[in-house]
Amino acid sequence: MTSPPPNAPRPLPAWKPLDAPQRRVLGVLIEKAKTTPAGYPMTLNAIVTGCNQKNNRDPITAYDDIDVGNTLGELATLGVVSEIDWLGRTAKYKHNSYEWLGVSKPELAVLTELLLRGAQAIGDLRVRAARMEPIADLAALKPIVDGLIARRLMIELSPAGRGQIVSHNLYTAHELAELKSRFAGQISRSEPVQLRETGTAERREAAPAGPRETEVAEPSAQIAALRAEVVRLAERVRILEVRIQNVRE
Secondary structure (H helix, E strand, O other), X not given: OOOOOOOOOOOOOOOOOOOHHHHHHHHHHHHHHHHOXXXXXXXXXXXXXXXXXXXXXXXXXXXXXXXXXXXXXXXXXXXXXXXXXXXXXXXXXXXXXXXXXXXXXXXXXXHHHHHHHOXXXXXXXXXXXXXXXXXXXXXXXXXXXXXXXXXOOEEEOOOOXXXXXXXXXXXXXXXXXXXXXXXXXXXXXXXXXXXXXXXXXXXXXXXXOOHHHHHHHHHHHHHHHHHHHHHHHHHHHHHHHHHHHHHHO
């Protein structure tokens, strides 16, 4: 189904790690269900087009109908995608992400942007996810992110604050280890959460950053952004290597 039923108990999520084609196909199904509902459920050709479109995608792919058809079969086996019988007409597909992931509409919008683009700055994530579900500002995004992190559906790749980089947690074990290794230096510099005792934390949050703090924060955000770009480029290289191998075979 494409939206959680009102007032219904939410079943336990059954999500598992997904490889890159699976994440792209699933992301496309969710995105189109939210942004162009008139064209949803989707045909195989429409999903191929959605996977390979140039906007709102990173990396850019060139999947064909065989690639996407095989991936849809894999996702159906996992229970996250269903094929709909249209009485002899062209088969169409829908996602079952609300049940599979155990998420709300705003949470699914945030995860979808991460599935389609990978690691990104939290400010960019808010803007991009807002095209699918209303997320007014970073304050509105914070409880969504906190909930996803608590359920291990999202990971932090750099310290909280300006320019923080986050991603989904649906990577395969190898991909996740590689991703975390690239951001290891950023994660280790994260400061512990301060308890709100006798107003200390409130005063600390309200105090403006001094010149030295600003100087340190800016390079940190730039490094985090560069690391995210390295991750995106590495994924593009991996996809190209797979295509070359397929041609040779």
